Amino acid sequence: MNPAPSIVFFTTASGAGYGLLFWLGLLRPFGLTPPSPGFALATLALALLLVTAGLLSSTAHLGRPERAWRALSQWRSSWLSREGVAAVATYVPAVLFGVATWAGMPVLAAVAGLLAAAGAAVTVWCTGMIYASLKPVRQWCHPLVPWGYMLFAGFSGAALLAAAAAFAGGAALPALLAAALGAGALLLKRRYWSSIDAPRPATAPSIETATGLGRIGTTRPLDAPHTEQNWLLREMGFRVARKHRLKLRMLVQAGFAAAALLALLGLLAGGGAAALLLSLGAVAALAGLAAERWLIFAEATHTVTLYYTAES
Structure with missing residues (x-):
């Protein structure tokens, strides 16, 4: 799939913002963040800024952005609509x-914080x-995809909270969370890549199953569907070169x-050194997450490419 910059930014920024909101709302009621109201308000403002910027950027990928609100009405059947409803509701x-x-x-702050954390997770x-619900894209229709979104949001949010808390004291727990979730994110991503790189089973979609002609043997088109590049190939059949894919995975x-x-x-440092290290850690987390978001789109192929004799 062709990675749209607006969607890459949306999933990176909003994921980090919701992760930050989750940890702030969950930890502050139990006294596990710096107690200063100023710290809580500044961190909350950063979380909402990231969330709002991400949500607004996602509308740039729509053909008619002014009609985006209509998607909210389909929450019974659409995960996109459910996302929109949950995002709006979480603001309250x-x-x-x-x-x-x-x-x-x-008391009210504690209750509202926990509700905001729950809304962010949802x-x-x-x-x-x-x-994960899009069956035509096998790299997305994978059990690790939604859990990856949750883990990456928690990881980047914890890294941001640790960096902010380092300037106010009390960064130990957020830093520990960032370290543990960072290691978990790395392991999950490696397992995901191993899964999608594995040889495809015989039951996987092919041009024979796509056309229904497999019963008569190997199938190939007499002529290409199009004589030049078209929208389907540009958007659904986008492919990243193997050498670039491996470099991005390393990144x-x-x-x-x-x-x-x-x-x-x-965790081991103190004062200004801790603030510097944790700030650099937050930058590294966001940079790695942005590369991961771009790559998960670039590595995905739609089943429609089977009609062009390409592997989906």
């Missing part, structure tokens, strides 16, 4: 969390299921590993 407890924190109402799960792994290592080093 998130804003209430900020107001209650600013007004000094700890929204990210719906985003992952948008892709993803390096970003995740560096973020986890820097989080561990930040």
